[in-house]
Amino acid sequence: MSGWYPEALVFLGNLLLAFAALNLLAWAVIRCMPGFFVSLESRMRYDPGVWYAAYFQDQPVHDWYGLTREELQEYLAEITAHNYEYDYDRFSEYRHKAHQGRYLNVSEHGFRLGAGQGPWPPDPACLNIFFFGGSTAFNVGADWTSISSRLQERLDGQSPGRPLDRPLDRPFDRPVRCYNFGRFAYYSSQELALFQRLLEEGSVPHLAVFFHGLNDCVRAEGETAVAGIYREALRAHYSMRREFAQNRLHARIKWVRLWLFFSSLPLLRLAEDLGRHLAGRDDAPDLAEQKRKDVFNKPLSGAEREGVAARLLLNHRRALAAAELSGCRCLFVLQPNPAYLYDLSCHKAHVAELGLRGNERAADAYPLLRSELARAEYAADSLLDLSDMQEGLRENLYLDEAHYTAEFSGRIAQKIADHILSRPELLRGGAQRG
Structure with a gap:
């Protein structure tokens, strides 16, 4: 045994050194040629520039964003690096990670900045508006093209960012400051939770604007975008606790973690990607197959439509009750979407x-939703229905499946501003605490 044992150790040692050297070489190759080793489908999913280049090369995409061609490339590079990543947030589950850039700026306090952004905590000498919603409120585009930023410009009568379509005199005797609390995939229940938490912390606006409707239809089942992540994390956590509490000696081997480790090594990733390229499996993704697998493409049943309307009205009433106790006002805006009254x-x-990646559900739910909202006891004072503002318009209003062009965001902001100006008590009536 003494004869072959040292030789076996030397062989295993050399094998490990060779494996490490190959991984180092693979890492260097991947670093030098990053684009080659990412599938086209992945690049299209995480880099909007690749998506636009593949399907809309002949379209004036920069105009949709209200940017020059050079600015659009800078913007796409910035958001691809940020990837709209989430951080944990109390009660409402998540918020966008804080970020400082040229086109995307997110405060550590959970709101996206706009042109002429007000301070945090809000200055009680200003008329402060909290703007809630999903990704259409957060805005796919530069900071200053968001509905919230445009709304502030129109109500404040100034333009700290890009020029207004038509300048306004300041309609109020105090500065107006908007805070954009829009977050990707948020629906009314999460918006309500966030609003209530802000009120509990003493951050009380004069007016809370809830810009929504679309995500309540898409997420008719009532689950948040990160529900699966939390569910799996809790399952894994308690599974581990249970095993360790019973007997560590009887704990199951975590083979999946071993597989995750090896599959993350540069050598295996390089081999997998080379195999995909050699097999010719790097073509454009099968969009029809993606659509078939999308769980949100299932039409809503009658009961689900009624559930969407009931949930939205209930959340409106809860928001109004919380606002009344805190001394502020609410405005609920039913948003336009491409699935309803749009060519x-x-x-x-x-x-x-x-397709519209599940946003088709709005076509199922909006007729009933509009009818129920119009009959609500608060409709006259606190509801603005913009779902039909695109009806009959023969122009492009969207820059992807559901997010508005910079031009359309400006028009929406103008509609909301006109509504508030016609009812100045919405802002002046709020008794905000200092």
Whole structure:
């Protein structure tokens, strides 16, 4: 045994050194050629620039964003690096990570900055508006093109960012400051939770604007975008606790973690990607197959439509009750969306094979939703229905499946501003605490 044992150790040692050297070489190759080793499908999912280049090369995409061609490339590079990542947030589950850039700026306090952004905590000498919603409120585009930023410009009568379409005199005797609390995939229940938490912390606006409707339809089942992540994390956590509490000696081997470790090594990743390229499996993704697998493409049943309307009205009433106790006002805006009263032949960013990625559900739920909202006891004072503002318009209003062009965001902001100006008590009536 003494004869072959040292030789076996030397062989195993050399094998490990060779494996480490190959991984180091693979890491260097991947670093030098990053784009080659990412599938086209992955690049299209995480880099909007690749998506636009693949399907909309002949379209004036920069105009949709209200940017020059050079600015659009800078913007796309910035958001691809940030990837709209989430951080944990109390009660409402998540918020966007704080970020400082040229086109995307997110405060550590959970809101996206706009042109002429007010301080935090809000200055009680200003008329402060909290703007809640999903990704259409957060805005896919530069900070200053968001609905919230445009709304502040129109109500404040100034333009700290880009020029207004038509300058206004300041309509109020105090500065107006908007805080954009829009977050990707948020629906009314999460917006309500966030609003209530802000009130509990003493951050009370004069007016809370809830810009929503679309995500309540898409997420008719009532689950948040990160529900699966939390569910799996809790399952894994308690599974581990249970095993360790019973007997560590009887704990199951975590083979999946061993597999995750090896599959993350540069050598295996390089081999997998080379195999994909050699097999010719790096073509454009099968959009029809993606659409078939998308769980949100299932039409809503009658009961689900009624559930969407009931949930939205209940959340409105809860928000109004919380606002009344805190001394502020609410305005609920039913947003326009491409699935309802819009000619999709005008939707230049629409890929027919992929559809609207589940946003079609709004076409199922909006007729009933509008009817129920119009009959609500608070409709006259606190509801603005913009779901039909695109009806009959023969122009492109969207820059992807559901997010508004910079031009359309400006029009929406103008509609909301006109409504508030016609009812100045919405802002002046709020008794904000200092």
